[in-house]
Amino acid sequence: MSQNAIQIRDLIKTFGGGRNLFGRQASEVQAVRGISLDLKRGETLGIVGESGSGKSTLARMLVGLEHPTSGTMLIDNKPWAELASSGSRAFGRTIQYVFQDPVASLNPRKTIGDILDVPLRLLCTYDSTRRAIRKRELIDAVKMPLDTLERYPHEFSGGQAQRIAIARALAAEASILVLDEPVSALDVSVQAQVLLLLQQLRDDLGLSYLFISHDLAIVESISDRVAVMYLGEVVEVGPAAQLFANPQHDYTRSLIASAPRLSATDRAA
Numbered sequence: 001m002s003q004n005a006i007q008i009r010d011l012i013k014t015f016g017g018g019r020n021l022f023g024r025q026a027s028e029v030q031a032v033r034g035i036s037l038d039l040k041r042g043e044t045l046g047i048v049g050e051s052g053s054g055k056s057t058l059a060r061m062l063v064g065l066e067h068p069t070s071g072t073m074l075i076d077n078k079p080w081a082e083l084a085s086s087g088s089r090a091f092g093r094t095i096q097y098v099f100q101d102p103v104a105s106l107n108p109r110k111t112i113g114d115i116l117d118v119p120l121r122l123l124c125t126y127d128s129t130r131r132a133i134r135k136r137e138l139i140d141a142v143k144m145p146l147d148t149l150e151r152y153p154h155e156f157s158g159g160q161a162q163r164i165a166i167a168r169a170l171a172a173e174a175s176i177l178v179l180d181e182p183v184s185a186l187d188v189s190v191q192a193q194v195l196l197l198l199q200q201l202r203d204d205l206g207l208s209y210l211f212i213s214h215d216l217a218i219v220e221s222i223s224d225r226v227a228v229m230y231l232g233e234v235v236e237v238g239p240a241a242q243l244f245a246n247p248q249h250d251y252t253r254s255l256i257a258s259a260p261r262l263s264a265t266d267r268a269a
């Protein structure tokens with residue numbers, strides 16, 4: 001079995017290029033331009049890069065929400081095309097996506113118990129007794145009280161809602177999580193608690209994370225390795241501490257220079 005949770009080779013995604021309503025050729029956007037990247041088992045790989053560099057397009061392809069134009073992906077040793085042809089259940093049991101805005105990602109009209117019930121029913125096809133046990137385990141794993149299951153999303157703070165969204169992502173026992181700006185919408189004081197929870201879950205459950213963020217300080221603190229994306233390409237990848245201390249690519253240098261908390265003067269302080 002490969003040591004890689006994800007293996008990406010020569011991945012390209014082009015949007016547009018077809019004919020528009022008036023028969024004119026629409027312009028093409030190459031959102032991802034030939035990426036090759038590995039996420040090792042048990043690793044957190046940070047993905048940084050400015051808005052529009054292709055981070056979310058990459059993430060959406062990995063979880064099956066977008067089709068690649070060309071290239072190959074192995075997710076938990078399974079070819080992407082095989083997962084895609086088996087439908088969303090195959091993706092959902094292998095890789096899960098955690099979104100930036102936790103409250104918006106939870107259905108406001110359902111209790112947390114009902115929200116957690118969905119993946120357990122549809123992805124795992126567990127009976128009701130097993131679902132009830134699993135829901136309690138999940139709520140406990142994200143360190144929320146058991147009565148959470150009877151309550152509604154609006155009753156929770158952003159940090160609590162993100163814990164619930166993480167519990168939902170873990171429901172079907174996928175071992176790979178794509179975390180797309182998972183703490184960006186949270187207060188700074190809450191961010192650290194959620195990051196600590198993510199690290200504990202990763203170590204306890206042997207998860208692998210692809211962690212997308214604009215915040216270089218957060219990425220440096222949580223990642224084993226970091227990949228820097230620029231205009232749809234990975235321009236630099238390396239161990240987090242090394243990459244931030246000794247960036248090789250001009251774009252990485254300018255990204256670090258524009259992030260006040262990571263500038264050289266702060267590091268020296």
Ligand SMILES: Nc1ncnc2c1ncn2[C@@H]1O[C@H](COP(=O)(O)OP(=O)(O)OP(=O)(O)O)[C@@H](O)[C@H]1O
Nearest residue numbers: 015016029031049050051052053054055056057058
């Ligand atoms: N569905 C789409 N149709 C057309 N173009 C798209 C689509 N999705 C993304 N793009 C374009 O692809 C490029 C990469 O976008 P993407 O959202 O992946 O970047 P990003 O790095 O995630 O940015 P952000 O940090 O703002 O989310 C951008 O130029 C964007 O406009």
